[in-house]
Amino acid sequence: MDVKYPNARAHLFDAIRALSTSPDSIQARLIDASESLLxxxxxxxxxxxxxVVKFTRILDKIAVDRGDAEATAAETAAYMSDAQASILADLVCDFFYEIV
Structure with missing residues (x-):
């Protein structure tokens, strides 16, 4: 059985692990997850x-600027409200579920 999107699945799983296994704030967890997401x-x-559209939506929320995406993602996540960060974390989890 061929696994669809093996690279994306592995990195998204790492992102979900970062989101779910840390006692840090949701913003700090998003910063950690963004490395895998990007x-x-x-x-x-x-x-x-x-x-493509669904993943673009995630990227647009975490790394709006296309310059240094990793730095932008960290800065964006750091200034998100808890509600905004939770919505983004939900989008990542939902997206992972769709490609599994």
Missing amino acids: TVTIDDFADDPEL
Whole structure:
């Protein structure tokens, strides 16, 4: 049985692990998760336009600026409210569920 999107699945799982296994604030967990999230690319889902749109939505929330995406993601997450950070964490988990 072929696993679809093996690279993306591995990195998204790492992101979920960072989100769920730390006693830190949700913002700090998002900063940790963003390292794994940003290694996934839209090209990983090129064969499924719906997944491209959903993943783009996640990227737009965490790394709006296209300069230094990792630094931008850290800064963006650091200034999110708990509610905003929780919504983003939910989007990541829901997206992972869709590609499993």
